Structure formats: C-alpha cells, structure tokens
Amino acid sequence: MAKTLKSAAVFLLFFILILLTNYETNNMVVEAALCKKRSATYPWASCVPLVNDNSCETHCKNKEAAVSGFCDTIELRQGFIDITTCYCQFNC
Numbered sequence: 001m002a003k004t005l006k007s008a009a010v011f012l013l014f015f016i017l018i019l020l021t022n023y024e025t026n027n028m029v030v031e032a033a034l035c036k037k038r039s040a041t042y043p044w045a046s047c048v049p050l051v052n053d054n055s056c057e058t059h060c061k062n063k064e065a066a067v068s069g070f071c072d073t074i075e076l077r078q079g080f081i082d083i084t085t086c087y088c089q090f091n092c
Helices: 002-037 056-063
Strands: 039-042 068-077 081-089
Touching: 056 068, 056 081
Parallel strands: none
Antiparallel strands: 039 081, 068 081
C-alpha cells in the first residue's frame, strides 16, 4: 500500500512538473507572438515629412523607446479613403 502511494505521489509530481513546464513554454511562445504584433499607432502626420518634421522612425525611437517605426497605408474604400498610420515596433 505504501509503495503504491509513493508511486502515485511520484507520478503526480512528475505530471504536475510536465504541466508547469508546458504552461511556461506555451506562455513564452504566446508572449513572443504578442511582442511581434505589439505596436503603438500614431497619427498619419508623422508619416508626412512636409506636415511634421518628426518622422515616424524618429518618433518611435526617441519618444517610445521602440526598435523602429514604419508607416503603413490602409485603403478603406477603393480609391476614396486612405489611412496612413505610423507603427512602432518593440523588441521584447
């Protein structure tokens, strides 16, 4: 009986350890995926040098402590409405 309880306890401990390890690994993978997607968005003005001297790249690096910044344009309606936004990329 004692041997069976000891075996069950060892198995349970081992099982919990596997679950915890798997949870941590999954957490790191999810966190890494979120880090790549995490970006702060800023008004289009930082993407137009004539409107704003503070370019998107400069703004992200200096004011947001980001790794880089890039501008992207999204077309909402074909040929009518374009929204340009500055995205800051953060390194985790």
